[in-house]
Amino acid sequence: KNEVEQSPQNLTAQEGEFITINCSYSVGISALHWLQQHPGGGIVSLFMLSSGKKKHGRLIATINIQEKHSSLHITASHPRDSAVYICAACEETSGSRLTFGEGTQLTVNP
């Protein structure tokens, strides 16, 4: 069992739909990161969370420390949101080491 698991692995949506990507982890963490990887390969950090909820534009990230679960929501999805979304956990005991989920390939069709 991976320490960080994401679901679904692949997600296809129609433009305008509300999207949720889930991330579960099995270790104690000090922070959880959500990353976006564009089709060209570049990676952008979307959020870094240690508790609660963060919002940036149409993106919302939440984390429940007790349940060891985080979600990334995209409201009013758009084809330009098509990318791979990756969650990464920073373990409490490992300092700066990140453990990555396998990623969720999101495709938003017009």
Add this chain to the structure above:
Amino acid sequence: DSGVTQTPKHLITATGQRVTLRCSPRSGDLSVYWYQQSLDQGLQFLIQYYNGEERAKGNILERFSAQQFPDLHSELNLSSLELGDSALYFCASSGPDRGTRATNEKLFFGSGTQLSVL
């Protein structure tokens, strides 16, 4: 533009060779992280440097080494290359460390170096 510069963008080499990947962090960032992304293993943390010193080590092979220089740029050296080392290598940087957990800072990624070992 993240402000993190990686060179070269592409590198093609042969088995047994040695290569050096370079990373310049965002201005003011003290931490540099190296990651490897391969098709079969996904993204993996290799190593972190903070202000010139090694801070954390991940799944980095003994054939690989890294350092961070006084001007804060970092180099990742890969030697005795094997076919399986073909991957996308990213570096990232983050801001001044307020404690021991530097990865509680948001990360800024370079565009990566695509290494192909033939």
